[in-house]
Amino acid sequence: MSKQFQNPKGTRDVLPEEQHYWRRIESVFERLADVYGYEKLTLPIFEETVLFQRGVGEGTDIVEKEMYTFEDKGGHSLTLRPEFTAGAVRAYVQNGMASRTNPVKLWSAGPAFRYERPQAGRYRQFTQFNAEAFGEIDPALDFEIMSLAWQAYEELRFKNLGFQINSIGCPECRPGYLDRLKAYYKDRVHDICGDCRSRLDRNPLRLLDCKNPQCQPVIASAPATTQHLCAECNEHFETLRGYLDDRKRPYMINPRLVRGLDYYTKTVFEVWAEGIGAQNAVCGGGRYDGLVEMLGGKPTPGIGFAAGLERIVLTMQAQGVKPEPVPPPKVYLLPQSETGKRCAVGLLADLRRSRIESLIGFGGRSFKALMREANNRGVRIVLILGEDEVHQGICQVKDMETGAQRSVPLADAISSVRNILDGKS
Numbered sequence: 001m002s003k004q005f006q007n008p009k010g011t012r013d014v015l016p017e018e019q020h021y022w023r024r025i026e027s028v029f030e031r032l033a034d035v036y037g038y039e040k041l042t043l044p045i046f047e048e049t050v051l052f053q054r055g056v057g058e059g060t061d062i063v064e065k066e067m068y069t070f071e072d073k074g075g076h077s078l079t080l081r082p083e084f085t086a087g088a089v090r091a092y093v094q095n096g097m098a099s100r101t102n103p104v105k106l107w108s109a110g111p112a113f114r115y116e117r118p119q120a121g122r123y124r125q126f127t128q129f130n131a132e133a134f135g136e137i138d139p140a141l142d143f144e145i146m147s148l149a150w151q152a153y154e155e156l157r158f159k160n161l162g163f164q165i166n167s168i169g170c171p172e173c174r175p176g177y178l179d180r181l182k183a184y185y186k187d188r189v190h191d192i193c194g195d196c197r198s199r200l201d202r203n204p205l206r207l208l209d210c211k212n213p214q215c216q217p218v219i220a221s222a223p224a225t226t227q228h229l230c231a232e233c234n235e236h237f238e239t240l241r242g243y244l245d246d247r248k249r250p251y252m253i254n255p256r257l258v259r260g261l262d263y264y265t266k267t268v269f270e271v272w273a274e275g276i277g278a279q280n281a282v283c284g285g286g287r288y289d290g291l292v293e294m295l296g297g298k299p300t301p302g303i304g305f306a307a308g309l310e311r312i313v314l315t316m317q318a319q320g321v322k323p324e325p326v327p328p329p330k331v332y333l334l335p336q337s338e339t340g341k342r343c344a345v346g347l348l349a350d351l352r353r354s355r356i357e358s359l360i361g362f363g364g365r366s367f368k369a370l371m372r373e374a375n376n377r378g379v380r381i382v383l384i385l386g387e388d389e390v391h392q393g394i395c396q397v398k399d400m401e402t403g404a405q406r407s408v409p410l411a412d413a414i415s416s417v418r419n420i421l422d423g424k425s
C-alpha cells in the first residue's frame with residue numbers, strides 16, 4: 001500500500017458534519033456587514049514580506065517567529081498573510097480608496113497563517129472575519145465596529161460575553177508613558193524573564209502581556225497606559241466608554257491589553273467568551289491611526305477587528321449552541337432499469353432546475369440497496385422509476401415520512417413533490 005498522508009501540523013479538515021456551524025457564522029457576519037454598511041474586499045492570500053514587516057512591526061512575535069515566508073521562482077520574498085489589516089491598508093492606498101466617501105468601511109474573510117505552537121483554539125492555518133474602517137477618528141466609529149462584533153456574538157447566542165478594553169495612547173503621549181514603563185522595569189530587571197529583558201529596549205509595550213508567571217507581580221504594579229494619556233486620547237477613551245455604558249455593554253479596562261501588533265493607537269479591545277479555556281479571545285482589534293501613512297498613504301485614521309472563526313465554532317460547541325443543521329436532500333430518484341435511469345436523469349435535471357435538492361441512485365444496484373441509500377441520506381421523497389412505469393408514463397411517489405405511495409403521471413412528478421414538501425398532500 002502507498003503511504004497515507006496526514007494534514008500538516010496546526011491545520012484541520014472541516015468535515016461536512018461541522019459545516020453547519022461555519023455556514024451559520026459566515027451568514028451572521030456577512031449579513032451584519034451589510035447592516036452596518038461594510039463593503040466586501042477580497043485580498044490576496046500572500047503579500048510582499050516587507051508589507052508585514054513594516055505593517056505588523058519588526059519587534060512583534062508574528063514577524064519575528066510566526067510568518068510563513070518563502071521565495072518564489074522570481075526571487076521575490078512573499079509571506080502568507082498572518083492577518084488582514086496590512087493587506088487591507090495596502091489595498092486602500094494602492095487603489096486610491098481615500099478619494100471615496102469617508103469613512104471607507106470594508107470587510108474580508110478567509111484563511112490566515114501563523115507558525116505557532118498548535119493547541120486547542122490555536123492553529124497554524126485559521127480563518128478570520130475582518131472589518132476595517134478608514135478615515136474617521138470619531139469614537140462613535142470605535143463603538144460601531146465593536147458593536148458589529150458584539151452583535152455577531154449575540155446573534156450566535158454566545159453566553160458570558162465581555163469586552164476587554166484599553167487605550168494605548170498615540171505618538172503624542174506614548175513615548176512619555178514608555179519612558180515611565182522602562183524606568184519602572186529597569187529597577188526590576190532581575191525579577192523578569194529573559195524575553196522581557198530583551199523586550200525592554202526593543203518593544204517595551206509588550207512587557208505588559210508577557211505570560212511568564214515570573215513576570216506577573218511586576219506587571220501587576222506597572223504603570224497603566226490609561227493613566228498617562230494625553231488630553232485627546234483621554235477624551236476619546238472616555239467618550240467610547242460613555243457609549244459602552246449607555247448601551248450597557250459589559251467591559252473591563254484591562255491595562256495589560258496591548259495586543260501583539262505594533263500598529264495600534266488609542267483604543268484596543270478584545271471580546272472574551274467563556275468556554276474555550278486559555279484562548280478566550282474570540283475577537284480582537286483596535287485603532288491604527290498611523291498605519292496608512294506608514295504604508296505609503298496620506299495620514300488617515302483607521303480602526304478594525306478580526307474574529308477567529310475556529311474559536312467561535314469551539315465556543316459554540318462548548319456552550320452547547322447548536323445551529324440549524326444543513327437540511328438533507330429532499331428527493332431521491334430510484335431507477336430500476338436502464339429505461340428508468342434515462343427517464344430519471346432527465347427528471348433529476350428538471351428537479352434541480354426547480355431548485356429542489358435531489359439525488360439519484362447510481363450504478364445498477366438492487367431496489368433494496370437503493371432504498372437503503374435513500375434512507376441513509378434522509379430524503380423526504382423517493383421517486384421510483386421502473387421499466388413498466390416509464391412505459392406507462394408514470395412513476396411511484398413514496399413519502400418517506402408517512403409511508404404513503406402512489407402512482408403519478410411523469411408530467412406531474414414535480415408538482416406532486418412540491419405538494420408533499422409544502423404539506424399539501
Ligand code: AMP
Nearest residue numbers: 121122123126281282283284306308311
Ligand atoms: P489577532 O490578529 O492576533 O488579534 O487575532 C484576532 C483573532 O483571531 C483572535 O481573537 C482569535 O480569535 C483569532 N486567532 C488569532 N491567532 C489564531 C490562531 N493561531 N489560531 C486560531 N485563531 C487565532
